Amino acid sequence: MHKRDTSDIFRQRLLALIERSGLSRSQFASRAGLDRSTLSQLLSDVNVRLPRTETIARIAARHTVSIDWLLGLSQQDQVAADIVSQMAIEPDAGSPADERLLSWHEEARGFKVRYVPATLPDQVKTEAVIAHETGRLDETAAKAWAGIARARIIHAKRTEHEIEVCSPLQGLEGFARGEGIWRGLAAGERLAQLEQAARLVDDLYPAYRWFLFDNRERFSVPYTVFGPLRAALYVGDMYFVFTSTEHIRELSRHFDNNLIRNARIQPNEAADYIRALMPEVR
Missing domain, CATH: 3.30.870 (Endonuclease; Chain A)
Structure with missing residues (x-):
């Protein structure tokens, strides 16, 4: 998978998580240990950069999803296989x-x-x-x-x-x-x-x-x-x-x-x- 594809999938799934959480973007960023500007950058269509591994892991843990799902490596958002x-x-x-x-x-x-x-x-x-x-x-x-x-x-x-x-x-x-x-x-x-x-x-x-x-x-x-x-x-x-x-x-x-x-x-x-x-x- 190309870097652009991975970042696009990550952005789409991050947006889905924000919507699912019911939080504002500011609240979501705060809980993920991000500042609002960093979250905005991650959600930008022109951005191809992924956050640090620990940030992805923290987002996954806080919202009970798998890292594989966030990065488009899995079709299921559960933490573990069924x-x-x-x-x-x-x-x-x-x-x-x-x-x-x-x-x-x-x-x-x-x-x-x-x-x-x-x-x-x-x-x-x-x-x-x-x-x-x-x-x-x-x-x-x-x-x-x-x-x-x-x-x-x-x-x-x-x-x-x-x-x-x-x-x-x-x-x-x-x-x-x-x-x-x-x-x-x-x-x-x-x-x-x-x-x-x-x-x-x-x-x-x-x-x-x-x-x-x-x-x-x-x-x-x-x-x-x-x-x-x-x-x-x-x-x-x-x-x-x-x-x-x-x-x-x-x-x-x-x-x-x-x-x-x-x-x-x-x-x-x-x-x-x-x-x-x-x-x-x-």
């Missing part, structure tokens, strides 16, 4: 999906979403697979969850929204054979899942693109990057959510350069690969 509960469905919940997660997808409309799933991608799962995977869901809740997941990519196809998925070949192969967590899921249900996944991958291409990498060559924890806005790492019972521009860029680079660039199966090959696994279902 840590939120995992998307879950409770028996008495009004919605089968975490509203926070849905809002992140909505915010990312028009941007590319990069997604490394923990198992199979949510968007292609059948109701039976969701119910088996989570255990506690009844059939109605599982069906609702699956419907919401698929609605995301149908919506994406209509709005030129892109979703790229990257996951290990071994995950699909293990699913077809009923290994690991899939042990106990009936062969008929696994076959139905593979058929549905292949059909959806075909129907939704190119808005929805599923890459497959070899887990012996590459590794990744589950995460989602919601365009340039935020990235969420899945850690079992919660998400760690990052809004720092640098964190988002690093995870995007990992996805693009480490996973996709080394993918063994490309999106236009994914449906055929899935169908080729069907004879392994026993």
